[in-house]
Amino acid sequence: MNPMNRSHIAAALMGAALLLTLNVPAMAQRGTPGSGYGATTPVVQPATADEVKWLQYMREEEKLAGDVYKVLFEKWNLAVFQNIASAEETHFAAIGTLLTRYGIADPAQSAAGVYTDPALNTLYNQMVAKGLQSPQDALEVGVTIEKQDISDLESALKSTDKYDIKRVFTNLMSASHNHLEAFETVCTITAAN
Numbered sequence: 001m002n003p004m005n006r007s008h009i010a011a012a013l014m015g016a017a018l019l020l021t022l023n024v025p026a027m028a029q030r031g032t033p034g035s036g037y038g039a040t041t042p043v044v045q046p047a048t049a050d051e052v053k054w055l056q057y058m059r060e061e062e063k064l065a066g067d068v069y070k071v072l073f074e075k076w077n078l079a080v081f082q083n084i085a086s087a088e089e090t091h092f093a094a095i096g097t098l099l100t101r102y103g104i105a106d107p108a109q110s111a112a113g114v115y116t117d118p119a120l121n122t123l124y125n126q127m128v129a130k131g132l133q134s135p136q137d138a139l140e141v142g143v144t145i146e147k148q149d150i151s152d153l154e155s156a157l158k159s160t161d162k163y164d165i166k167r168v169f170t171n172l173m174s175a176s177h178n179h180l181e182a183f184e185t186v187c188t189i190t191a192a193n
Contacts, residue, residue: 047102050159053099056107058156058172060115062092064124065145067112069190072131072138080186084142086177091175096169101154136190147174 047055073081074131092101092108101107107116113124128147131138160166 012098014176021155025123026035029152045162047162047165048160051102051162051165052104053155054159054169055102055104055165055167057117058152058169059095059106059108060117060120060147061149061152062088062172063108064115064120064127064143066147068124068131068141068145070112071128072141075132076135078135078138078186081138083102084128084182087175091172094172099166113157136187139183139187139190143180143187146176146180146183148171150180 066085069085069088072078073085095107096108098104109115113121113128115121115124127141132143150173153169153176157166157169157173160169183191
């Protein structure tokens with residue numbers, strides 16, 4: 001065999017081996033390309049205690065946001081609440097996918113305003129009570145919830161090195177920044193009128 005052909009074949013094999021080495025663990029953690037917030041492939045490593053804690057907490061926090069926004073939309077008929085409540089359902093589902101993938105118990109209750117974490121029950125009641133006072137108060141509740149969500153997601157991101165979990169938390173944080181901006185914009189417009 002020609003020495004030149006041998007070096008091309010060796011280089012090609014080395015390149016293929018390197019790609020497999022880099023991609024197989026990442027693909028196992030994140031799934032197939034284009035699979036949305038998360039993936040449905042087998043898990044390589046079990047979730048750590050911190051990851052379990054944050055996934056369960058964020059599952060309920062996303063539910064809380066959606067539950068509050070639905071109540072406030074019913075009361076004030078502001079489209080921002082309906083639109084963001086719909087997005088929160090997508091976020092809730094994304095966390096649910098991770099809980100399933102990692103075999104973690106889902107803390108979410110089916111009834112609106114009911115949470116496994118007692119602090120979230122209290123927060124829900126406080127946010128709804130304030131939000132029902134006026135449209136401006138309702139929008140301020142949206143701002144408060146999204147700021148808290150961003151803060152919690154920043155902490156949650158520090159608790160993991162798993163690509164799929166980081167990807168979901170990063171996507172949720174980006175969405176929360178968008179939600180915050182929407183609430184602040186409508187809040188400013190409403191206050192000016």
